[in-house]
Amino acid sequence: MHSFKELSAQFEQKFNTRQFPANPSSLYDPAQYILGIGGKRIRPVLVMMGNELFDTLHNDALQAAAAIELFHNFTLIHDDIMDKAPLRRGQPTVHMKYNESTAILSGDVMLIQCYEYLNKVQSTHKTKLIQVFNKAATEVCEGQQLDMDMEQKLPEQVQYDDYVYMIGLKTSVLLAASLQMGAIIGGGSEGNQQLLYDFGKNVGIAFQMQDDYLDAFGDPAKFGKQQGGDIQVNKKTFLLLKALELCNPSQKELLLQLMVQNPADKVAQVLEIFRQCKVDQWAEQEKERFKARALESLEKIAVVSNRKQALKELTDFLLIRQH
Template sequence: MHTIFELQQLLETAINKVEYPAHPAKLYEPLRYIMRLGGKRIRPILVLLSSELFDKDAADAIEAALAIETFHNFTLIHDDIMDNAPLRRGQDTVHIKWGVNNAILSGDVMMVEANKHLTNLDSSVLKAALNCFNTTAQGVCEGQQLDMEFEQRSDVSIPEYINMIRLKTAVLVGGAMKLGAIVAGASDQNAELLYNFGENFGLAFQLQDDILDVYGDPAKFGKQVGGDIISNKQTFLLLKLKELANTEDQLKIQLQETNTDLQSKIGVITSLYNKYFIRELAMDEMKHSLDTAFSSLTQVSIAETKKAELIHLAKSLINREH
């Protein structure tokens, strides 16, 4: 079994070795750019880790990991266009650097490149791997659509929000783990249990992100603390507040939606979160997802010692400050 650090090195080497066509330059330059911008590489690492759980050498699962990372970065290019985001990992987003039309097309070809990586897998696992990948990709698109629709609605329920983040964020984590298991020839039951672990862990990860957006340390978070409050984003925290607030506080929440004094807006909403113990309730929800995740991992029928690296990674991600 490799350590996380060794898997990261293996992955970075593989990413740097991928050769995209030279022409048309403006189609392929954005691919090289975004794939080498770095990031945590959590999803492809999970592919490799999952394959090693079942005694497959990580090197044999590298094409599946590259497929997942290429797909993930494709979604980032298109998400950044939809969100009109100027920065990604502290650098210009692809549409800012090359223009919107170029970014759309480069994103499209990334989806093709992701599939090309998958076709390099052994034919004995290819069909199952493609089914897993396509189901995952479709779920992510559904989640992004729901996220956009929720921006126009004031009646989003917490179960709807949980389902949206499950699709937008968590299914890719689950899909990455299931793909690693499939490549390694794991049983259907073990592959599904790993998927359940990944999906529920992905939910916990996103809920942690919602909490960090309000309560994170600005020096460590890497993004503007309170960004979700400023953009009136309907996170678990805001939806829970709306559910619990009294009539007077409901009015305060409504007034903040159009408040242009951003520091005041962050202050008012955060104080309401504190009044109703929203952070604690969000932590409870996150812990519930984590418990469900680890319950699935316990049932995966391999030696517990083999799960140590995965458990260590999961705990470090949940205890993160950014």
């Protein structure tokens, strides 16, 4: 049983070497570059914690963790192309630093490399691990596609529930699958695997909700992003979609007008409407609701309570009030 910090250090020690051959460097340097610009390595640690919930840490968890981290970084490269994002973690994105073709291809080779790691695990649970990985990987692609489809729609055409479904696929199933893969390696029962998966999925949704909230209402100094960045670009967030449901007809009209007209004080005006229709309070409650649902699943897992400590601490760390 180890803390996030200990597991993260153990993972980095293994992962912090070159993951790819030297040549062709034009293919592999970009893949190595994205791995080098950091990230919190939450997903691989979740694999390890999922394992430790049921048994001592197995080497297979490190293999699966590497696969999950590579997959996550592969999605970042390809998503950044699709989103035309210039920066990632303050550094140029792969398609900007190199070029788009190389970014497509480096992503592809990273996805293949995931299965090299998965193919190294013991054959007793290989089939099940690849199954869970493939399901999540497919759903992440579906989530990204649904996200792009939603971007083409007007805000009033997007239902809040559809957004929750999309964001669940795009961001939460990989967290959930990471935990489940760890549980498989640790020998957890199917029932316990499912509970752990549900825990991860709900933590992920709560985290996204918090992220949307902080973008609007958080302290920019603490949060490290420009306040109202999502509002500026009319991003469909939990807040916007729920506001459109909650607010009265005149507020709704003003909100939609602001999104078209982009006045200089757009962020302040939108935030004012958000506050008026109490979507800020709603978001906090909703986040707590998903967090509670997550902890309820964790509670039900049939292992002694102290084995759950690391996951509880991680939940508090991820879902703390940073504002």
